[in-house]
Structure formats: C-alpha cells, structure tokens
Amino acid sequence: MKTLTKNIFRTFRRTWARFLSVSLLIGLAIFVFVGLFSAGPDMRQTVIRQFKKENLADVQVIASDKFTDADKKTLNHIHGIRAISYGKQTDAELADKGIHIISNPKNISTLKVIKGRLANSNDEIAIGEQFHKNIGEYITLKTNDLKIKKVKIVGIVRTSEFMSKTKLGQTNVADGTLSYFAVMPDSNFTISDNLARATFKNTKYKKAYTKNYSDTVSENIEKLERVTQKLTKKNQEQALADISKKEENLKMAEVTLKQKELQLKENEVQLNVTAQTATSYQAQLQIANQNAQLQQEKDKLKKLKTDLAQKKINLKKAKKQVSLLSITVQERSQFAHGYSDYGSSATRMDALALVLPVIFFAISLMVSFTTMRRMVTEKRIELGTLRALGFTRKEVMREYILYSTATAILGTFFGSLLGTFFLPSRIYNIFADGSYQLGNITFVYNIPLLLISLALSLVSTLFAAYWAARQELKEKPSSLMLAKPPAITNKIFLERLTFIWKKLSFSNKVTLRNAFRYKSRMFMTIFGVMGSISLLILGIGIRDSLIELVPSQYEHISAYDMIAVYNPGSSNVASYQKIIKNDANHELAIGYETFYAKSKELLDSQSIQAFTANNFKDYIKLDKEPTADGAILSQKLAHAFHLKVGDKLTVKNSEGKSYHIKVAGFTTNYVGHMIYMKPSYHEKVFHEKYENNAYLIRTKKNIENQNLAEKINKNKASLTIVKSKVLRQTISDFLNGLTNIILIIIFVSIMLAFIVLYTLTSINVAEREKELATIKVLGFYQKEALMYIFKETFLLTAIGILSGLALGYFIHKYVMTVIPPEYVMSIPGITWTNILISSGAVFFFTFIVMIIMNRHIRKIDMLEALKSVD
Structure with a gap:
C-alpha cells in the first residue's frame, strides 16, 4: 500500500499543471453556473427582505385634490384590505430642481433612517440618500402647500418607494423632473390627506416579483378601481353640484346688485333735484354729505361688481377643473420608483443563467472528461505493471479515483464559493452602486444547486477516470505492459482530391493527416475553441447591442x-x-x-x-x-x-x-x-x-x-x-449595469478559452512525445518540431473559430430576445469588430500556449521517449 500511496503523490507532483488546469476548468464552469443562477434570487431576496421590514404598500390610492371623510370611510371598509394609512404629498422647487415631499408614514411603507433622525417639528426635514446635503444644513422650499418653507435637515432616510437613484418621476415644478425626495411632519402641510397606502390580506405571504403575487394584486386592483371610479364620479358630481349652487347664489347676487344699481340711480336723481332747490347753507351741507354717501355706495357697488366678475371666472375655472378630479390606484411598478426596473434586472440574470452556464459546462465537462480519460490511457503500462505485481483492480484504480475526485472537489469548492458569494455580490453592487439605493445583499444558499454542481464535476472527472481505467483493466497485465498500437491511418478526404493533394508540401500533408487522424482529439479541439469563441462573440455582441440602443432610439x-x-x-x-x-x-x-x-x-x-x-x-x-x-x-x-x-x-x-x-x-x-x-x-x-x-x-x-x-x-x-435627456440617462444607467456584468462574462470567457487551449495542447504534446523525439532525432530544428504540433493546432483552431462564429451568432440572436427589459427592443447582429477581437483573442492565446509548450518540447528526453517498452 505504501507503494501505491507514493505513486499517488508522485502523480500529483508530476502532473500538477494538468491537475490545476482541470480544477480551473471545473471551477470556472461552476463559478458561472452557481453565480448566475444565484444572482437573480439573491437580488430579489435582498429587496423582498427590505419590503417586509418596511411593510411596503401593495398599492397607493392617490386623490388629485383630497380625500373627504366619506372617501376614507368607503376605502376603510373595502373587503380584502389588511391595512390602510393616509398621508400627504406634494412637489416643491429647490434650487431649480424638483423635490417630492411626503408626510411621515405611519405603519405602511415605513422609512429606514440611515443617519440622524426623522423630522419632529415643522421646521425640520429628513432627506433621501439622493440628496447631496449634510445634516444641520438649511434648505428653502418653494411651494404653497407647506407652512414653514425654510427647514433644517435632521436626517437621511431610505425607502423602497424611491429605490432608484435617478428615476424619481415627473412633476410640474422646476424643470419637470423630480431629483430628490424628503419627509416632513404631517402638521407642516397646508393641504389635506391626498395619499393612501394599502396592503391586502391575500398578499401577506406572497413574494414580490412572482407571478402569484402579481396576479393577486391585479385582481385586488380591479376590485379597488371599481370603488375609486365610483368615488371619482361621486366627487365630480358633488363638485358640480357645489358649483351649481354657487352659480345660483351668483345669479341671486347679480339680481340684488341690479336692484342696488337701480336704487342708487333713483337716489342720485332725487338728490340732483333736491340740490337744485336748496338755497340755505344747511341744506347745501346736507346735500354735500348725501353726495359723499352716494359716492361711497357707488364704490361699494363697483367693488361688488368686480368681486362678482372674479367669482364668475373662478367658477368657470372650477368647472373646467372638475374633470381633473380623480382618485386613482397605482401598483408598485407605478409608485415605487425603481421597483420594476430592479425586478427586470434580476430577471435578466435568470435569462443569462439559462444560456451561459450551459455552454461553460459543456466545454469544461468535455475537456475535463477527455483529460482524465487521456491520463488513464497514458499510464497504461503502469497499470499493467501494478497488476502484474499483484495489486487488485480496486487498488490500482484508487489512484485515478482519488486524483479525479480531488480535481472535482477542488474545482467545485472554489467555483461554488466564488459563485455563491463573489459573482452575485459583484452583480448586485453593479446595480446597487449605479442605479439603486439598497442595503447589503442577502445570500440565498441553494444547496440543490451546489449538489448538482458537484455531481456534474464528478461525472466529468471521476466517471471519466473510472470508465477509462475499467476499460483498460479488462485486458491482461501482459497486454497492458505493451504500448497501445497507433490508430489505423485512413485516407483523409483531401487525399482523394489529387489535384490539390499533389501541390501540398510534405509538412502540410503530415499536418493534415495528423489533424484528422485522431478524431476525438480533433473534435475536442474544434468544440473547445468553438464554445470559447462563441462565448466571446456572445459577450462582446451583447455589449455592442446594448451600447447602440440609446443612440439608435434618440438620434434616429x-x-x-x-x-x-x-x-x-x-x-x-x-x-x-x-x-x-x-x-x-x-x-x-x-x-x-x-x-x-x-x-x-x-x-x-x-x-x-x-x-x-x-x-x-x-x-x-x-x-x-x-x-x-x-x-x-x-x-x-x-x-x-x-x-x-x-x-x-x-x-x-x-x-x-x-x-x-x-x-x-x-x-x-x-x-x-x-x-x-x-x-x-x-x-x-x-x-x-x-x-x-x-x-x-x-x-x-x-x-x-x-x-x-x-x-x-x-x-x-x-x-x-x-x-x-432624462429618459435617455435612465436607460443608459440600466444598460450600463448589464454591460458591466457582460464584461465579467467576457473576462471569464477569455480565461476559459486560454485554459481549454492549454489543456488540449498539453494533452496533444504529452501523447506525442515519442513522435516529437523521432522528428528531432531525424534532424528537425526546434522551430520545425514546434510547428509540427502547432500547425495542427492552428488549423483546428481556425476551424473551431469559423464554427464558433456561426454558433455565437445564433446564441447572441437568442439571448438578445430575452436579456433586454420588457420595454426595450434589442439591436441584433454581430459587428466585424466583434469578430476580429474574438478571433484575434483566440489566436493570441494559441500563440501564448505555443510559447509555453515550446519550453516543454525543448526538454523532451529523446532517449527516454524512444526507448522500447518491451
């Protein structure tokens, strides 16, 4: 057993590069698989936890003017409402910017105080995180809806009703865009309650961003809207009735005014007659006093006329405004700014998780499977020797089982660790730092996902090693101790095209024969390169398509x-x-x-x-x-x-x-x-x-x-x-978040391409050491020996690139139908720049691998490689 143990450690020591490359391949695949599948749920769970803490409203009911006592009574008794609270809201102007001000929420959509405290008195205010002001500073608000307008900042708050950093809605003050939000005591408002927040009984245990929650809220809103439409109609009718009553009063006032005018004219005529007959000083003084009184009456009458005319104008305006009186219902996607876009971002991660990990895993598992199988095949003679020495099949296979299990566990451990924490956290921070006001991420530990990852890793390594070793051990020890006969050489297709074949040089003929003789090696290289470049094409293509969206819309x-x-x-x-x-x-x-x-x-x-x-x-x-x-x-x-x-x-x-x-x-x-x-x-x-x-x-x-x-x-x-400009910036911010995530995918794709090329090339070189030693003995220079291998590699890489371009195009076309938000249409197509960068990157990595392998080929011991194994 000591011999076997030493042999196991010797294998680990001699093949550490292969061990690490296979572990890295598995780790990369699991990193992307676990990371992307975890990102969406983590993003949702983070804000769902925040919604529950704040008791975020399911709906808001907004009155264009105010809620009457009758309105509140009706809303309070609607069946299915779990809780409802009322408040005030208005928009004000602050330094040419729009600011939305709400009264302190009571028990629904509560606030999280980040710094300081909430406002307690009318001359205090708490501001949102979007505000670039400090506690203790004073600000002056321009609005008629507040009693005290110069207020002191006493706190900084956060609320899920304003998740977005920039998209806070439109307004009819300042430049038309809301830049900030703030909270003040209810007592500082001069207006009545015009905002109601409500939660429903049947949504208490349902999660946001699910179909179940969305459908339930939609059903509740339909019922609620039937009530609010009746309230709107009732309020409009009441307003019209009040206006009609005022119009009747105005008509009566007009009649009274005309009577006063007639009476005034009669008094004026009578006074004129009296003035003509008055001769005594006392009589003239009395007439002068009466004239003064008459003038006062005229002035009063004139003022009454002006007031009456203004009341007519006001009533006319009020009549026109009646149609604007309304009570409307808004769901979260309408009143919680950023709610819908954030959910859409999480859904985009789910869409990516259904595509990218599949490609990563397909490539990684394929290459890992091949590597482990090749390792067993390389050690065929050792297998025969150990069996001849009396070791059982199980004992001999232990080395490969331990080796393959170690690579799977190492790759799974680091891939799962980074995939569970680093990638979701990085994705979350890209969105949170760029577009949203959020707390720390909440991680969802998906145990089934980790078990699936480990199972797939073991399939690609343990199963491959076990299956290959078992196939080899079916032979007798004496047969295993002999080198495996080379593959039978068949004519390749080009050899049948004699008019082409005859014109090829000897080295090119050898390259073509060797490239197509070993079918499994050929397909592994082609598929590995094809998958890697398709991921690069996809990543760069998504970035290009997203970047072109905004100018295409707002310039064309x-x-x-x-x-x-x-x-x-x-x-x-x-x-x-x-x-x-x-x-x-x-x-x-x-x-x-x-x-x-x-x-x-x-x-x-x-x-x-x-x-x-x-x-x-x-x-x-x-x-x-x-x-x-x-x-x-x-x-x-x-x-x-x-x-x-x-x-x-x-x-x-x-x-x-x-x-x-x-x-x-x-x-x-x-x-x-x-x-x-x-x-x-x-x-x-x-x-x-x-x-x-x-x-x-x-x-x-x-x-x-x-x-x-x-x-x-x-x-x-x-x-x-x-x-x-605001819409353009909002879309740009959202797309920039996706673009930054795609850059991570591009980086991982580049790593995958390099590792795949290195692993497959190292296998190729290791398998053909005897062949390389032979051509070196025959007098080939180092450069010629190197190109003997790499002409094949470059040829198969070129075929893989051409295949990968086609695959990348179709994958990109599909992904661009699912990754943009519901309100964004993608611009399909692959640019020549993308093709050149992706192809150039793969060829560059091939060249780097060639430089690394050159050192290995130079160190080949020709005597050791060519000695007989009999």
Missing part, C-alpha cells in the same frame, strides 16, 4: 427633446402656447396620454405612451403611418402581447377606464412601448372630441432645454414635462 427615431403636457381646459392655455411658440426651436402640437396594459406572461403592468397627430414627420420616424381605422404599435409592444394586424389591445388610463385599440401596423422603436394614432381614430376609441394637450419640442442646446422646461412649468396650465 425620436427627434425631439421633450414632451410638454398641459391642461387644455385651463384658462392659461393661451399664455402657455405663447411660451412654446416663442421659445421652442421647433414644436408639434399632439395628443399625449399614458396608458397601462397587463399581459398574462409579464409580472408588471406595462406603461404605454400614446401619441396622436395627423403627421409625425420630422419628430418621430415611423415605418408605417397610422390610419383612420387603426393605430401603429411599437414592435416590442406587439411582441409582448402577441398582437398581429387586426387584433385589439386593451389599455387602461390612470383612472382604470378600459379602451380597445385596433392594430393597423407596427413600427421600429427600441425604447418604450408606443402607440401612434390619427385624431379621427382617437375620437372613435375614446368617444369624445379630440383636442391637443401636449407639444413635441426641439431646442437648440441642453441649456435652452433646461430653461424652457422651467419656464413652461411656471405656467399654471402645465401638467408635466417628459424630457428625452
């Missing part, structure tokens, strides 16, 4: 800088339009609305932008113009809902009202779900007279863009501004 399709949305019923529309006409470089009047649609296959409702105009030329590039009988949809929207021409898409507005839009065609749009309509078709769908409510605006410079946005929002007709 959407040729506008902002969408300015206004209230067409406002009395300030004329001044609003004047600002646009005077200050915008180019503008197009359109209809603009945001709708929502839910697909059975998608977790969250999809936000859809609807544009209405007779012609979008010069502002939006469409592949097909909308018709009088249908709308044009963006291709990704049609794909998400499986729509074809003639189908109808059901959408809901913010109040929950449903509309059905007929599909007339599709257009290319890389970012966002879009619908384009003509005014005539708009009237058919919405059963109301069409009127413009927005402008597509182009400005000359970003500075003009900023100034114009601020100027527009100061007008009372303004509702919101959607800036292309």
Whole structure:
C-alpha cells in the first residue's frame, strides 16, 4: 500500500499543471453556473427582505385634490384590505430642481433612517440618500402647500418607494423632473390627506416579483378601481353640484346688485333735484354729505361688481377643473420608483443563467472528461505493471479515483464559493452602486444547486477516470505492459482530391493527416475553441447591442427633446402656447396620454405612451403611418402581447377606464412601448372630441432645454414635462449595469478559452512525445518540431473559430430576445469588430500556449521517449 500511496503523490507532483488546469476548468464552469443562477434570487431576496421590514404598500390610492371623510370611510371598509394609512404629498422647487415631499408614514411603507433622525417639528426635514446635503444644513422650499418653507435637515432616510437613484418621476415644478425626495411632519402641510397606502390580506405571504403575487394584486386592483371610479364620479358630481349652487347664489347676487344699481340711480336723481332747490347753507351741507354717501355706495357697488366678475371666472375655472378630479390606484411598478426596473434586472440574470452556464459546462465537462480519460490511457503500462505485481483492480484504480475526485472537489469548492458569494455580490453592487439605493445583499444558499454542481464535476472527472481505467483493466497485465498500437491511418478526404493533394508540401500533408487522424482529439479541439469563441462573440455582441440602443432610439427615431403636457381646459392655455411658440426651436402640437396594459406572461403592468397627430414627420420616424381605422404599435409592444394586424389591445388610463385599440401596423422603436394614432381614430376609441394637450419640442442646446422646461412649468396650465435627456440617462444607467456584468462574462470567457487551449495542447504534446523525439532525432530544428504540433493546432483552431462564429451568432440572436427589459427592443447582429477581437483573442492565446509548450518540447528526453517498452 505504501507503494501505491507514493505513486499517488508522485502523480500529483508530476502532473500538477494538468491537475490545476482541470480544477480551473471545473471551477470556472461552476463559478458561472452557481453565480448566475444565484444572482437573480439573491437580488430579489435582498429587496423582498427590505419590503417586509418596511411593510411596503401593495398599492397607493392617490386623490388629485383630497380625500373627504366619506372617501376614507368607503376605502376603510373595502373587503380584502389588511391595512390602510393616509398621508400627504406634494412637489416643491429647490434650487431649480424638483423635490417630492411626503408626510411621515405611519405603519405602511415605513422609512429606514440611515443617519440622524426623522423630522419632529415643522421646521425640520429628513432627506433621501439622493440628496447631496449634510445634516444641520438649511434648505428653502418653494411651494404653497407647506407652512414653514425654510427647514433644517435632521436626517437621511431610505425607502423602497424611491429605490432608484435617478428615476424619481415627473412633476410640474422646476424643470419637470423630480431629483430628490424628503419627509416632513404631517402638521407642516397646508393641504389635506391626498395619499393612501394599502396592503391586502391575500398578499401577506406572497413574494414580490412572482407571478402569484402579481396576479393577486391585479385582481385586488380591479376590485379597488371599481370603488375609486365610483368615488371619482361621486366627487365630480358633488363638485358640480357645489358649483351649481354657487352659480345660483351668483345669479341671486347679480339680481340684488341690479336692484342696488337701480336704487342708487333713483337716489342720485332725487338728490340732483333736491340740490337744485336748496338755497340755505344747511341744506347745501346736507346735500354735500348725501353726495359723499352716494359716492361711497357707488364704490361699494363697483367693488361688488368686480368681486362678482372674479367669482364668475373662478367658477368657470372650477368647472373646467372638475374633470381633473380623480382618485386613482397605482401598483408598485407605478409608485415605487425603481421597483420594476430592479425586478427586470434580476430577471435578466435568470435569462443569462439559462444560456451561459450551459455552454461553460459543456466545454469544461468535455475537456475535463477527455483529460482524465487521456491520463488513464497514458499510464497504461503502469497499470499493467501494478497488476502484474499483484495489486487488485480496486487498488490500482484508487489512484485515478482519488486524483479525479480531488480535481472535482477542488474545482467545485472554489467555483461554488466564488459563485455563491463573489459573482452575485459583484452583480448586485453593479446595480446597487449605479442605479439603486439598497442595503447589503442577502445570500440565498441553494444547496440543490451546489449538489448538482458537484455531481456534474464528478461525472466529468471521476466517471471519466473510472470508465477509462475499467476499460483498460479488462485486458491482461501482459497486454497492458505493451504500448497501445497507433490508430489505423485512413485516407483523409483531401487525399482523394489529387489535384490539390499533389501541390501540398510534405509538412502540410503530415499536418493534415495528423489533424484528422485522431478524431476525438480533433473534435475536442474544434468544440473547445468553438464554445470559447462563441462565448466571446456572445459577450462582446451583447455589449455592442446594448451600447447602440440609446443612440439608435434618440438620434434616429425620436427627434425631439421633450414632451410638454398641459391642461387644455385651463384658462392659461393661451399664455402657455405663447411660451412654446416663442421659445421652442421647433414644436408639434399632439395628443399625449399614458396608458397601462397587463399581459398574462409579464409580472408588471406595462406603461404605454400614446401619441396622436395627423403627421409625425420630422419628430418621430415611423415605418408605417397610422390610419383612420387603426393605430401603429411599437414592435416590442406587439411582441409582448402577441398582437398581429387586426387584433385589439386593451389599455387602461390612470383612472382604470378600459379602451380597445385596433392594430393597423407596427413600427421600429427600441425604447418604450408606443402607440401612434390619427385624431379621427382617437375620437372613435375614446368617444369624445379630440383636442391637443401636449407639444413635441426641439431646442437648440441642453441649456435652452433646461430653461424652457422651467419656464413652461411656471405656467399654471402645465401638467408635466417628459424630457428625452432624462429618459435617455435612465436607460443608459440600466444598460450600463448589464454591460458591466457582460464584461465579467467576457473576462471569464477569455480565461476559459486560454485554459481549454492549454489543456488540449498539453494533452496533444504529452501523447506525442515519442513522435516529437523521432522528428528531432531525424534532424528537425526546434522551430520545425514546434510547428509540427502547432500547425495542427492552428488549423483546428481556425476551424473551431469559423464554427464558433456561426454558433455565437445564433446564441447572441437568442439571448438578445430575452436579456433586454420588457420595454426595450434589442439591436441584433454581430459587428466585424466583434469578430476580429474574438478571433484575434483566440489566436493570441494559441500563440501564448505555443510559447509555453515550446519550453516543454525543448526538454523532451529523446532517449527516454524512444526507448522500447518491451
């Protein structure tokens, strides 16, 4: 047994490079496999834990004005609601930036204090992490909805309602974009409660980002929206009734005013008559006093007229504003900024996990399997010697079982360790540091995943070694102690093409014969290189496609800088339009609305932008113009809902009202779900007279863009501004996170390519030491001996590269259909730069391996290699 033990240690010592390369191959495969399969669940579990701690609301109910006591009573008694709390919210201006201010949440969507404390008095405020201010500083807020506007910062807070660092929503103050959020005491607000947060009973034990949770919330929202629609209608009717009552009072006031006017005129006439007959000083003094009183009455009457006219104007405005009174319901994807994008990022990791680890494992297992099998074959004579010395089959096989098990365990240990902690943590930090305000990652220990990894590793090493050793040990010891006869040489295909074969040199003929004689070695090299370069093509291709998305959308399709949305019923529309006409470089009047649609296959409702105009030329590039009988949809929207021409898409507005839009065609749009309509078709769908409510605006410079946005929002007709620059930055931040992850994949693919080439080449050289010694004895120079091997390697590498380019193209095409978010359409295709970089990298690694192997070939002992084994 001591002999066997020594032999085992000797094998480890002599083949440490092979041992490490196989362990690295297995480790890389498991690193990617465990890492990508763990990343998505870890990302979700991290925020789910945060949601539970904060008791994040399932929905928000928002009143455009306020919640009446009757509204609250109705909402409090809705069946299925577990808890509901009310609060206040408003938008203010701070140093030309928009800030969203909420009252301290009570027991739903609570806050995590990162530093300092929550505000206790009206002159204090706690700010979000997005705010670059320090505790103790004072800020001044511009708004009429707060009692005290100059407040002291006393704390920094975090909430899941504002997960995103940059995407906090739109507003009608400052430049139209919310940059910060903050929290103040309820008592500092001058407005009534206009925000309600609610949780449902049937979602208590359901996890966010699951189909079960999403479907349950959607069902609850449908019930809730039926109630809020009734409340909206009731409030509008009540408002109209109040206005009617005030109009009646105004009419009565007008009648009274006219009576007073008549009475005043009669008094004036009578006073004039009396003045003509008055002769005494006392009478004239009395008339002068009466004239003064009469003038006072005239002034009062004039003021009453002015007040009455203003009340008429106010009532007219109020009547127009009645249609804007609403109570709307929002799910998490609508009110929790960053919730949907974060979930989408985790889903992207799940999509990558279904593709990349398969390729990594296929290559790693194949090469590991071959390496272990070759190791047993190389030690054939040793097997025969040990058997001849009386060792049993089990004792002889122990060396290979221990060796293969050690490589599997070592590779699995480090691969699982890095895959469980490093890769998910790195992926999480890329998103958290770049786009979201989150806590530390929560790791999910997936034991079945680790066991599967170990099992696959053992299959590629232990099973390969056991199977190869068992096959060899079937022979008699005397046969094993003889060298295995070389493979039978058959004519290769090129030899039959004599007109080509005759023109080849001797060395080229030898290269071709050797390359295609050993089929298993040939296919291992080709498949190894093919898999490695396909991963490089995929990684670089994903990066290229993501980088091209934003410029393709905002430079070639959407040729506008902002969408300015206004209230067409406002009395300030004329001044609003004047600002646009005077200050915008180019503008197009359109209809603009945001709708929502839910697909059975998608977790969250999809936000859809609807544009209405007779012609979008010069502002939006469409592949097909909308018709009088249908709308044009963006291709990704049609794909998400499986729509074809003639189908109808059901959408809901913010109040929950449903509309059905007929599909007339599709257009290319890389970012966002879009619908384009003509005014005539708009009237058919919405059963109301069409009127413009927005402008597509182009400005000359970003500075003009900023100034114009601020100027527009100061007008009372303004509702919101959607800036292309902000959308562009949001998409860029999201895609940059994916791009950084892809860079990790590219790096691992490069390592895989190098290890595969090194391992396969080292096997090739080890198997052919006798052959190499022979040609060296025959007088071949070192360079010629080296190229004897590497001409084959370069040939098989070239074939592998060509095959890998084709495989990489198809894998890239598939991955780019699943990796972008639901609202992003990828740009397919592989660039020449990608092909050149990937191919160049593989050839470069082949050259590096050649340099490493040159040293090994130089050290071959020709006498030892050529001696007889008889």
